[in-house]
Amino acid sequence: MSAGPVVAFRNLTKRFGQVTAVEDLTFEVRPGRVTGLLGRNGAGKTTTLRMLLGLAAPTSGTATVFGRPYGELPRAAHRVGVCMDGLGSVPGATGRRELDIWSATLGLPARRTDEVLGLVGLCEAADRPVKGYSTGMRQRLGLATALLPDPELLILDEPANGLDPDGIRQLRETLRALAGEGRTVLVSSHLLAEVEQTVDDVVVVQRTLRYAGPLADLTDNGTHRLEDRFFALAGEATEAKPQAKPEAEPEAKPEGSLTHA
Numbered sequence: 001m002s003a004g005p006v007v008a009f010r011n012l013t014k015r016f017g018q019v020t021a022v023e024d025l026t027f028e029v030r031p032g033r034v035t036g037l038l039g040r041n042g043a044g045k046t047t048t049l050r051m052l053l054g055l056a057a058p059t060s061g062t063a064t065v066f067g068r069p070y071g072e073l074p075r076a077a078h079r080v081g082v083c084m085d086g087l088g089s090v091p092g093a094t095g096r097r098e099l100d101i102w103s104a105t106l107g108l109p110a111r112r113t114d115e116v117l118g119l120v121g122l123c124e125a126a127d128r129p130v131k132g133y134s135t136g137m138r139q140r141l142g143l144a145t146a147l148l149p150d151p152e153l154l155i156l157d158e159p160a161n162g163l164d165p166d167g168i169r170q171l172r173e174t175l176r177a178l179a180g181e182g183r184t185v186l187v188s189s190h191l192l193a194e195v196e197q198t199v200d201d202v203v204v205v206q207r208t209l210r211y212a213g214p215l216a217d218l219t220d221n222g223t224h225r226l227e228d229r230f231f232a233l234a235g236e237a238t239e240a241k242p243q244a245k246p247e248a249e250p251e252a253k254p255e256g257s258l259t260h261a
């Protein structure tokens with residue numbers, strides 16, 4: 001495991017034409033902790049995670065994983081597990097088949113598929129085609145895929161979306177167990193009550209950084225609710241900031257092209 005920050009953002013800015021999605025973000029994710037990335041719809045969470053994974057090019061600033069840009073990280077697919085929309089799937093495959101393919105690509109033992117299916121509670125649906133999966137089942141499969149390589153770092157974009165109460169509890173227990181083993185989790189979410197039960201550190205973004213630090217400091221050791229602190233920090237609901245001059249920003253890679261080294 002790494003001693004320095006596992007993830008570091010330095011003065012990260014992303015503009016899409018006239019819209020500034022992310023502006024001058026600087027924060028770190030500490031090892032062995034679950035960090036919750038919070039923000040309203042359109043606050044820039046997904047854009048931030050996509051830049052971290054080399055799926056979008058920063059307008060300026062840097063995002064690094066274990067001290068390097070993701071694209072330059074050796075064995076990145078073994079060290080970093082990712083659950084994010086649009087990373088692609090295998091047409092017509094069952095959940096088990098999809099996991100088997102990823103597992104073989106990563107050179108993992110065949111038993112790993114059953115292990116992660118158990119971890120996310122997807123054993124019963126494993127042999128059904130993914131195209132017939134519910135939203136929650138797809139989320140579970142995405143999480144299973146992220147867990148496959150037993151990664152040091154997990155990056156999860158709204159993994160609780162569509163999960164039932166069992167799924168949410170299972171997710172929380174899985175994330176806490178991973179942190180207990182010294183692994184690091186960066187998870188975006190809108191479910192503040194759930195976040196409050198799961199994370200060690202909180203990052204609040206609303207285009208700019210509003211807070212980065214321990215949950216306990218933010219809530220004064222539970223004296224304040226996270227929801228109240230969130231609204232105080234995120235301020236009034238606003239659209240991403242339009243710029244005076246349009247600037248075209250090319251994507252680093254097309255959607256779904258996260259490479260597995």
Ligand SMILES: Nc1ncnc2c1ncn2[C@@H]1O[C@H](COP(=O)(O)OP(=O)(O)OP(=O)(O)O)[C@@H](O)[C@H]1O
Nearest residue numbers: 016019021039040041042043044045046047048240
């Ligand atoms: N490819 C793109 N082209 C143009 N604008 C984009 C693009 N991707 C994101 N944006 C804009 O950037 C802003 C931030 O979007 P982003 O998806 O990062 O927010 P988010 O915090 O993940 O939101 P949500 O909680 O709704 O998922 C929004 O205004 C969005 O419309």
